[in-house]
Amino acid sequence: MNDETIYALSSGGLPSGVAVIRISGPQTQHVLDALCGRMPEPRFATLLPIRNRNGEALDRGLVLYFPGPASFTGEDTAELQIHGGRATVRAAFSALDAIPGLRAAEAGEFSRRAFLNGKMDLVAVEGLADLVAADTEMQRRLAAEQASGGLSRLYESWAKRLTHARAMIEAELDFADEEDVPGSVAETIWDDMRLLHQDVVNHISSAQAGEIVRDGLRVVIAGPPNAGKSSLINYLAKRDVAIVTDVPGTTRDVLHVDLDLYGFAVRLYDTAGLRDTEDLVEREGIRRTHLSLAEAHLVLLLRDRPDAEIDSVKSVYTGPVIRVGTKVDRQESAWPAGTADVMISVETGAGIPELLARIGAYLPDISAANAQALPTRKRHFDNLRVVEDNLGQAIDAAHVGLDIRAEFLRRAAHALGRIAGRVDVENLLDVIFSEFCIGK
Numbered sequence: 001m002n003d004e005t006i007y008a009l010s011s012g013g014l015p016s017g018v019a020v021i022r023i024s025g026p027q028t029q030h031v032l033d034a035l036c037g038r039m040p041e042p043r044f045a046t047l048l049p050i051r052n053r054n055g056e057a058l059d060r061g062l063v064l065y066f067p068g069p070a071s072f073t074g075e076d077t078a079e080l081q082i083h084g085g086r087a088t089v090r091a092a093f094s095a096l097d098a099i100p101g102l103r104a105a106e107a108g109e110f111s112r113r114a115f116l117n118g119k120m121d122l123v124a125v126e127g128l129a130d131l132v133a134a135d136t137e138m139q140r141r142l143a144a145e146q147a148s149g150g151l152s153r154l155y156e157s158w159a160k161r162l163t164h165a166r167a168m169i170e171a172e173l174d175f176a177d178e179e180d181v182p183g184s185v186a187e188t189i190w191d192d193m194r195l196l197h198q199d200v201v202n203h204i205s206s207a208q209a210g211e212i213v214r215d216g217l218r219v220v221i222a223g224p225p226n227a228g229k230s231s232l233i234n235y236l237a238k239r240d241v242a243i244v245t246d247v248p249g250t251t252r253d254v255l256h257v258d259l260d261l262y263g264f265a266v267r268l269y270d271t272a273g274l275r276d277t278e279d280l281v282e283r284e285g286i287r288r289t290h291l292s293l294a295e296a297h298l299v300l301l302l303r304d305r306p307d308a309e310i311d312s313v314k315s316v317y318t319g320p321v322i323r324v325g326t327k328v329d330r331q332e333s334a335w336p337a338g339t340a341d342v343m344i345s346v347e348t349g350a351g352i353p354e355l356l357a358r359i360g361a362y363l364p365d366i367s368a369a370n371a372q373a374l375p376t377r378k379r380h381f382d383n384l385r386v387v388e389d390n391l392g393q394a395i396d397a398a399h400v401g402l403d404i405r406a407e408f409l410r411r412a413a414h415a416l417g418r419i420a421g422r423v424d425v426e427n428l429l430d431v432i433f434s435e436f437c438i439g440k
């Protein structure tokens with residue numbers, strides 16, 4: 001348990017209708033006594049005056065008290081819901097500062113205490129960070145599932161199966177010399193370990209879907225100069241994010257906008273037009289285009305005439321491509337069959353709904369049951385690969401001693417424990433909790 005009591009503004013920017021100040025730590029009762037003159041009934045909102053240290057009321061507000069361990073952090077916590085004026089909040093802060101043993105919280109410190117007090121494992125903590133940051137409906141759904149422990153429960157059930165298997169092996173190793181122990185108790189576990197291995201493999205294969213939901217589908221607009229790339233990003237962003245001129249080679253920096261498409265985050269990149277050029281700045285732009293292409297999930301390959309050169313994209317990018325014919329308002333004749341997947345115009349809006357629907361086809365299908373719990377971070381993915389690898393080795397190593405197979409299972413369990421934050425994650429904690437805002 002922490003002996004410092006912390007406080008922070010947990011609601012958003014000021015001014016606001018209501019500001020929520022959260023307090024957590026052993027001094028919480030004392031703080032409420034000092035500020036409000038009495039303790040509210042636990043978990044009931046009570047309208048009370050908030051006083052400074054001279055006893056002057058600085059505001060009235062709803063006060064809530066959550067005695068630990070049945071609180072978010074597991075410690076005694078309180079919430080003051082006061083008026084969200086800057087001066088009011090400042091006055092409340094100085095009243096809190098005046099109480100010895102109290103200090104302002106650091107980013108993520110409430111969640112960190114919740115983790116350290118066993119209220120949430122690390123996966124749930126990450127889900128909570130994602131939930132606070134969620135912009136789209138699908139980000140919200142995935143994060144809510146993770147924050148409420150969906151993914152944690154899955155990993156816990158796997159950990160249990162591993163523990164059981166290891167216990168059976170230990171028993172066999174310990175009692176191997178005793179004549180009346182039946183031959184291979186441990187043999188019975190390998191069927192389940194094979195099933196578990198398959199579960200892990202399936203789960204890993206959904207990692208890209210999880211990553212796309214959380215971080216967005218990366219869609220790069222590429223093509224020759226003047227194809228209309230910047231015009232398209234402006235049209236879809238509904239604002240002038242990129243410079244558009246009729247000069248070929250206008251765009252040099254890669255810039256991006258975030259779109260919400262069917263509830264999914266899509267990050268759309270505008271890039272420098274691809275061509276051979278002596279211009280130093282434009283060449284740097286093209287180098288950056290290549291870097292974005294290497295990271296793309298999907299490329300929109302734009303051109304304003306069917307015979308324009310687009311092969312240079314294929315030399316750096318081999319993923320899915322939607323071929324887009326542009327400026328259809330200006331085209332005098334139809335393009336030869338098979339030269340474009342969709343024809344658009346940003347002047348008339350023609351073809352845009354079809355283009356969006358085609359992009360939508362590359363969004364993950366998380367309507368299915370597997371949407372329950374997807375790995376969302378590289379950290380999960382990396383550890384899952386270790387689980388999978390060691391589990392596979394344990395299963396395959398039938399020809400070696402049981403003690404060696406047990407060691408592979410121990411390593412698999414260890415990697416699983418790292419995901420939940422149960423084993424050696426000290427160095428990770430600062431990274432994870434710094435993602436939070438103050439007050440969470």
Ligand SMILES: Nc1nc2c(ncn2[C@@H]2O[C@H](COP(=O)(O)OP(=O)(O)OP(=O)(O)O)[C@@H](O)[C@H]2O)c(=O)[nH]1
Pocket residue numbers: 224225226227228229230231232243244245246247248249250251252271272273274326327328329330344345346347348
């Ligand atoms: N009529 C018509 N003109 C368009 C359309 N889209 C783009 N243009 C024009 O085409 C020219 C080039 O457009 P940009 O969006 O700058 O093309 P870009 O591909 O970004 O060009 P670079 O950045 O130089 O590679 C501009 O004059 C645009 O106004 C369209 O749908 N219809």
Ligand SMILES: [K+]
Pocket residue numbers: 225226244245246247248249250251
């Ligand atoms: K241009």
Ligand SMILES: [Mg+2]
Pocket residue numbers: 229230231242243244250251270271272273
């Ligand atoms: Mg451009």
